[in-house]
Amino acid sequence: MNNSIEIKNLNKFYGKKQALYDVSLSIHGGMFGLLGRNGAGKTTLMKTLATLLQKKDGEITVCGVPIEKAKEIRKIIGYLPQEFSMYPSMKVGEAMEYLAILSGLSGSERKERINALFKKVNLTERRDKKVKALSGGMKRRLGIAQALLNNPKVLIVDEPTAGLDPEERVRFRNLLSELAEDKIVILSTHIVGDIEATCEDIAIINEGNKVHIRFIADTLMQGAKACEPNMEDAYMLYLHTSGVGEILDEIGGEW
Numbered sequence: 001m002n003n004s005i006e007i008k009n010l011n012k013f014y015g016k017k018q019a020l021y022d023v024s025l026s027i028h029g030g031m032f033g034l035l036g037r038n039g040a041g042k043t044t045l046m047k048t049l050a051t052l053l054q055k056k057d058g059e060i061t062v063c064g065v066p067i068e069k070a071k072e073i074r075k076i077i078g079y080l081p082q083e084f085s086m087y088p089s090m091k092v093g094e095a096m097e098y099l100a101i102l103s104g105l106s107g108s109e110r111k112e113r114i115n116a117l118f119k120k121v122n123l124t125e126r127r128d129k130k131v132k133a134l135s136g137g138m139k140r141r142l143g144i145a146q147a148l149l150n151n152p153k154v155l156i157v158d159e160p161t162a163g164l165d166p167e168e169r170v171r172f173r174n175l176l177s178e179l180a181e182d183k184i185v186i187l188s189t190h191i192v193g194d195i196e197a198t199c200e201d202i203a204i205i206n207e208g209n210k211v212h213i214r215f216i217a218d219t220l221m222q223g224a225k226a227c228e229p230n231m232e233d234a235y236m237l238y239l240h241t242s243g244v245g246e247i248l249d250e251i252g253g254e255w
């Protein structure tokens with residue numbers, strides 16, 4: 001089983017409306033940023049990967065598994081949707097327990113996994129609170145915990161930082177970067193700052209119906225290799241910023 005997502009010539013329609021045009025994309029390990037304005041097609045692409053929508057044509061494989069094998073794909077992918085809500089009147093711990101039972105985790109495995117996930121997302125002390133009493137950022141972190149229940153190889157998060165305060169946004173981005181050490185993490189956002197700080201690879205999806213994706217990863221890597229090792233981090237950041245800026249200028253409009 002390889003560790004990449006390959007998308008070839010993907011088209012998606014809602015009735016007669018075409019939302020994705022011939023998208024081809026290769027996504028490898030680490031953090032991958034999908035940047036696009038509202039209505040660009042990000043959610044459509046994310047939901048198609050998560051097998052919640054069916055494509056019209058094209059090919060998708062996730063870690064070598066064709067997308068048509070939805071049952072297998074759902075074991076590999078964890079998904080945090082844009083509109084995440086979870087049993088508001090349940091306690092945080094009970095809600096996770098319930099979801100863990102639904103995802104087929106056995107007794108001892110379940111307890112261990114839930115404890116580890118609460119620790120990872122820093123919610124251990126909130127286990128006895130009701131879900132509805134959590135702040136927006138905490139709810140988002142709970143969403144990540146539920147998406148990780150099956151220890152997926154791929155984590156997809158759709159617009160996760162909308163509405164978060166700056167401190168919680170940074171905390172959330174750091175959590176995703178940590179998870180990307182041993183997973184493919186796909187972060188979809190319309191906020192340039194979310195991806196330039198954290199993503200190793202970026203694609204831009206543009207213009208509502210027309211999809212227009214560009215990579216800057218190769219340029220980034222060539223630039224970084226040409227630098228002194230101790231300059232690498234600073235140079236990567238610079239290239240991320242200027243690379244994204246140039247592409248956005250080319251596309252035009254407000255970002």
Ligand SMILES: Nc1ncnc2c1ncn2[C@@H]1O[C@H](COP(=O)(O)OP(=O)(O)OP(=O)(O)O)[C@@H](O)[C@H]1O
Pocket residue numbers: 014017018019036037038039040041042043044045082159190208209
């Ligand atoms: N169920 C639907 N029926 C018809 N058109 C849809 C449907 N869902 C999305 N669309 C259209 O498809 C296009 C892409 O929508 P999508 O939600 O994927 O964009 P997005 O980049 O995720 O935007 P946002 O950040 O606002 O959610 C838009 O033009 C949208 O209006």
